[in-house]
Amino acid sequence: MSRFGSITLVACALVGSGLVAGCTIALDPGRHQGAVDDDDGGSQSDGGGSDGGGHDDAQVDGDGGGGCAGGGVCEPAAPLGWNGPIVLVSGAGDVDPPACPASAPSTAFTGKSEPSASPATCGCECTPPSAAAMSCGVGTITTTGNAMCITIPTNHATISDGECRSIPALPSGGRWSVTSPAFSSSMGCTPAPSVDVPPITWEASHRGCGFGSPVSCGDARACAPERAEGERLCVWAEGEAACPAAFSEQVITADGADDERGCSECTCGSITGSCGGHVDIISECPAGPTTIAYARIGVASCTPASAIGGTRALASFTPTGSCPPSATTPTGTATPTGVRTVCCVPE
Structure with a gap:
């Protein structure tokens, strides 16, 4: 034992057995001065929660759910890689979609779903x-x-x-x-030749309506406005993708279609x-x-x-x-453009 170690132990003995443990911890040769035990706890950022920030207008209960100020409801938040949440309103496919509700006033996108493009009628x-x-x-x-x-x-x-x-x-x-x-x-x-290409029809039209930056109300949850009948809470992404579990009902929308329908060439035989x-x-x-x-x-x-x-x-x-005319047949298809996947909370 070193000289300084002996002096320290003697001093501790004079103080009394009630402080021996405290002296041993402070002067343990295997520790560095200033180290903190894990169970002592580190400092936490002000207002920090599991989501890394304050809840602003939301209030969180003990089990991770929450209430939202202003009459909102606590719903699943948009998973990583998805946009939203948004409120989706839908209407008939042959007209423009309904306007956004006052609770979600900004248009994020418009689109149509379930196209029907019958083949061309051909003649020669x-x-x-x-x-x-x-x-x-x-x-x-x-x-x-x-x-x-x-x-x-x-x-x-x-x-x-x-x-x-x-x-x-x-x-x-x-x-x-x-x-x-x-x-x-x-x-x-x-x-x-005669070529009759019927118009493309759509089953439904849709408008995605934004309501600002989402406010957290718990783990993977965010405040959303209350919704009227026919309004749905959804997330969306460009292209086609599988829906996340919390938003399991899928709607594929498109901005339009690249229509390449037509007929094979009309030709004439010898006269x-x-x-x-x-x-x-x-x-x-x-x-x-x-x-x-x-x-x-x-x-x-x-x-x-x-x-x-x-x-x-x-x-x-x-x-x-x-002259004998050639037989003509329908060709080509109509391919949706501007495709996006919209995934909604089940109704």
């Missing part, structure tokens, strides 16, 4: 080219002795559209006809066609005001023959063309 037609782009070839005037025009015909003369020419005299018995001229076109058809019309048997070429029309023989007809005096023919052929 093909517009044929103008008459100037289509033409008819040569027709042949024929005769047959069969009343049904089913025997091999006799060819009498060929004739083109608009042509007026002399022909051999036609027999007065049997049947007359004109073969169909060949169809041709210098152009194809023009696609004519095909035919030529109709007739040949008039007349008295003279060129035809004029005094021309006598004796008979009209239709293209692909089976016209009864008759005794006529004319040996001139005037052709009038009409081309008709069409």
Whole structure:
């Protein structure tokens, strides 16, 4: 034992046994002077609580719940990473959401939920080219002795559209006809698509209403205004997320939608066609005001023959063309934009 240690112990003995323990604690060689035992307690910040600050207008009871001044209610606070709490008011999806209540007057966000975007209705037609782009070839005037025009015909003369020419005299018995001229076109058809995209509908509209910085009223709790029917206490975050336990009822809202609905391309196949019309048997070429029309023989007809005096023919052929349209189908979807997750205290 050191010299100083011996003196100290002697002094303590002279004072009396009632102070020995106190001297031993103060001069224990294993301790530093000024150390504080854990159970002596450290100093606490003024007004400090479990939430790290004063409660301002809130009053806390012994079990961590609390009362709120001004008629508020003590509710779960917003967990880390979430905004709010806010009061959520909702209305029909085809109108603006209701206004914020006086107890939570500031708008934090607006949005709509549960979109419905039906596929487009698609159609495709093909517009044929103008008459100037289509033409008819040569027709042949024929005769047959069969009343049904089913025997091999006799060819009498060929004739083109608009042509007026002399022909051999036609027999007065049997049947007359004109073969169909060949169809041709210098152009194809023009696609004519139809696209009907129905409007996007929304099930509900929503407004998030703020009521200022939350005031703590206990562990993970904050004061919130009393709410009327249809008003809900919620927290929110950008994007889609799972709801925290205290705010378990989820509403996904969006600012709008990126609408990419439409139809596949409308196209037209190759043009095909035919030529109709007739040949008039007349008295003279060129035809004029005094021309006598004796008979009209239709293209692909089976016209009864008759005794006529004319040996001139005037052709009038009409081309008709069409193209097969492609099948069109709905394409694309409507994707919500400005998505946020709103999580509410169960009602």
